[in-house]
Amino acid sequence: MVRKTKEEAQLTRQQIIDAAREVFLTRGVNRTTMQDIARQAGVTRGAVYWHFSNKSELFHAMREQVFLPLIDRMDDTLLVAQMENPLASIEQFLCGTIQTLEESAPIREMYEIMMIKCEYVDEFSDVLQQILSNCSGIIDNIELAYRRAKEQGQLHAGQDPALLAIDTHLFFVGLLNMWVKDTQGSQLRPRAMQLIASHMALRRA
Amino acid sequence: MVRKTKEEAQLTRQQIIDAAREVFLTRGVNRTTMQDIARQAGVTRGAVYWHFSNKSELFHAMREQVFLPLIDRMDDTLLVAQMENPLASIEQFLCGTIQTLEESAPIREMYEIMMIKCEYVDEFSDVLQQILSNCSGIIDNIELAYRRAKEQGQLHAGQDPALLAIDTHLFFVGLLNMWVKDTQGSQLRPRAMQLIASHMALRRA
DNA sequence: TTATATACAAACACTGATGTATGTAAACAG
DNA sequence: CTGTTTACATACATCAGTGTTTGTATATAA
Secondary structure (H helix, E strand, C coil): CCCCCHHHHHHHHHHHHHHHHHHHHHHCCCCCCHHHHHHHHCCCHHHHHHHCCCHHHHHHHHHHHHHHHHHHHHHHHHHCCCCCCHHHHHHHHHHHHHHHHHHCHHHHHHHHHHHHCCCCCHHHHHHHHHHHHHHHHHHHHHHHHHHHHHHCCCECCCCCHHHHHHHHHHHHHHHHHHHHHCCCCCCCHHHHHHHHHHHHHCCEC | CCCCCHHHHHHHHHHHHHHHHHHHHHHCCCCCCHHHHHHHHCCCHHHHHHHCCCHHHHHHHHHHHHHHHHHHHHHHHHHCCCCCCHHHHHHHHHHHHHHHHHHCHHHHHHHHHHHHCCCCCHHHHHHHHHHHHHHHHHHHHHHHHHHHHHHCCCECCCCCHHHHHHHHHHHHHHHHHHHHHCCCCCCCHHHHHHHHHHHHHCCEC
């Protein structure tokens, strides 16, 4: 029984991607073999090599599948309704990201893989550049929001929107990092929302 | 010409550690082979295996050699003279760490390896726990400083030292992350000190 | 002075992973 | 209904890396 339907083939492809994510998480990207992935997906290496020419391609496919929609959502949150209440939109952006991590296991796993289960060398080094350019976009959007907030007198006087934006972004990066590393969920995860509120409260006039 | 002096042997050991750090940085920890390290150190695998039983042991030796002194320095900065001017001591702690990164290539390389050239699985997963417990210590010290600052009326009213401490720590984590990833040195590195000043200025009464 | 331990180099045995090539049954196009 | 392509499974060839063992010249202890 070989030669599945096109739809069945797409299903296998998806199963392979899911399997890769699961194995990457436990074994790390580098130590994960095509055999590992195939076993986890319930297929042979033949199937994996049919859909992806190598591990790097599979990695990128897995990453883009969860990351691209996520980035879209981020952009939406930060740009939409930024006019009315800019500080609230920043806060909602931060909270929304954490909430997404809490709700979606695949996204949570992706973050963990990207942060502590992947070495950014050779074929993977360009991913870092993508991440950096994505960060630049986020900073720009946050800065825009702070600028609007300042115009509306919602900030303390003498605060530079550009510096505030980077400060918030660094807070964000640190939060994501520690949130992911706090696998036990005992230290930081329960306090994430409170920390975001506190961070934003510091800025409000 | 075999059988070196004890001192010469210690030198080779150090050369191997240095070589490991250099190769880890370019090839990533997992892809680095004992052969790579030996070649970089100008010895054979025999020498490497003589000093270290495997790559994991070598990794831990390299990490501890630069990390332990660093942690000591951190503790000193945060605890010493914390009484007089707590906010300044926090700022000095942050600036000092960045300055250390700028001045010491080995430490800079270590951070880069730990952040984006290492997968925290199996033998390496305990390193994460060490990092987390180290973070707890830093947070505690920062909180202590903020508590003192509040007693001395240097903070705005209604600010919780505990939340401030975590906020600063997350800023710190984010800063280190982005600083290391900004290898080109064009984006964040030149502004690091300014960002620290701005971060602390937000808190001052 | 001699015996022994040291600090490696060189050689060996073994395993595991990769990529490819081949086989094949069923889906699909005509 | 038939030829061709698809979606895999299976088998093969190759190689790189690991850990260990052996060899050996010399430092060092006695």
